[in-house]
Amino acid sequence: xxxxxxxxxxxxxxxxxxxxxxxxxxxxxxxxxxxxxxxxxxxxxxxxxxxxxxxxxxxxxxxxxxxxxxxxxxxxxxxxxxxxxxxxxxxxxxxxxxxxxxxxxxxxxxxxxxxxxxxxxxxxxxxxxxxxxxxxxxxxxxxxxxxxxxxxxxxxxxxxxxxxxxxxxxxxxxxxxxxxxxxxxxxxxxxxxxxxxxxxxxxxxxxxxxxxxxxxxxxxxxxxxxxxxxxxxxxxxxxxxxxxxxxxxxxxxxxxxxxxxxxxxxx
Numbered sequence: 577x578x579x580x581x582x583x584x585x586x587x588x589x590x591x592x593x594x595x596x597x598x599x600x601x602x603x604x605x606x607x608x609x610x611x612x613x614x615x616x617x618x619x620x621x622x623x624x625x626x627x628x629x630x631x632x633x634x635x636x637x638x639x640x641x642x643x644x645x646x647x648x649x650x651x652x653x654x655x656x657x658x659x660x661x662x663x664x665x666x667x668x669x670x671x672x673x674x675x676x677x678x679x680x681x682x683x684x685x686x687x688x689x690x691x692x693x694x695x696x697x698x699x700x701x702x703x704x705x706x707x708x709x710x711x712x713x714x715x716x717x718x719x720x721x722x723x724x725x726x727x728x729x730x731x732x733x734x735x736x737x738x739x740x741x742x743x744x745x746x747x748x749x750x751x752x753x754x755x756x757x758x759x760x761x762x763x764x765x766x767x768x769x770x771x772x773x774x775x776x777x778x779x780x781x782x783x784x785x786x787x788x789x790x791x792x793x794x795x796x797x798x799x800x801x802x803x804x805x806x807x808x809x810x811x812x813x814x815x816x817x818x819x820x821x822x823x824x825x826x827x828x829x830x831x832x833x834x835x836x837x838x839x840x841x842x843x
Contacts, residue, residue: 689816
């Protein structure tokens with residue numbers, strides 16, 4: 577026996593069940609189901625899949641904001657041809673996030689502008705898609721946070737907060753040297769997360785130079801001992817993307833020509 581469905585009541589029911597994606601697109605979704613001649617079971621699965629897709633989209637958007645990524649980058653946008661030292665297959669494997677499930681570490685090492693942060697953000701967003709919580713922070717900001725917490729006698733609380741994300745991304749380690757005592761604070765964070773939460777670090781320094789970065793070779797060795805125990809280290813070799821674009825536009829060549837002209841005039 578067929579009964580007439582009150583559209584307003586149906587909308588109110590979907591709203592009560594918080595099925596907002598189905599509610600907002602109800603007419604178009606039902607029209608699509610009818611055009612495709614779906615069975616009731618197929619139509620129900622179709623409607624539910626759209627609801628899940630909307631919720632995933634919102635979750636990813638919110639989690640990405642909480643992660644505090646500096647920009648939005650997708651893995652498909654990375655130019656592997658421009659950086660042949662980066663193994664596409666290895667990055668795809670990392671994008672499965674199995675290393676995060678195991679609490680492992682990833683290090684991206686290489687000169688500035690070679691795509692380290694781009695890849696870090698890529699993997700962070702992939703982790704969010706797979707329902708892992710992520711936090712992105714620069715090394716300078718992280719050290720400042722730890723130092724302030726130490727001075728305020730709230731270090732344990734801050735370390736607990738930083739231990740919560742399943743993936744902690746620390747960007748630009750080595751660009752600025754650590755101040756006194758900062759290496760010890762960083763060591764405490766690494767120790768707190770060791771084999772419990774994953775860390776991804778980008779750095780312009782090889783691991784052999786980390787003693788000078790931390791200002792204490794002994795502490796640097798202890799940090800590396802934990803980071804490298806279960807790790808993937810990817811060294812990127814190549815030109816800076818930014819400098820390459822400048823060369824293509826002729827800016828670097830023009831600057832060099834101007835400099836050469838000035839030097840000749842001064843002789």
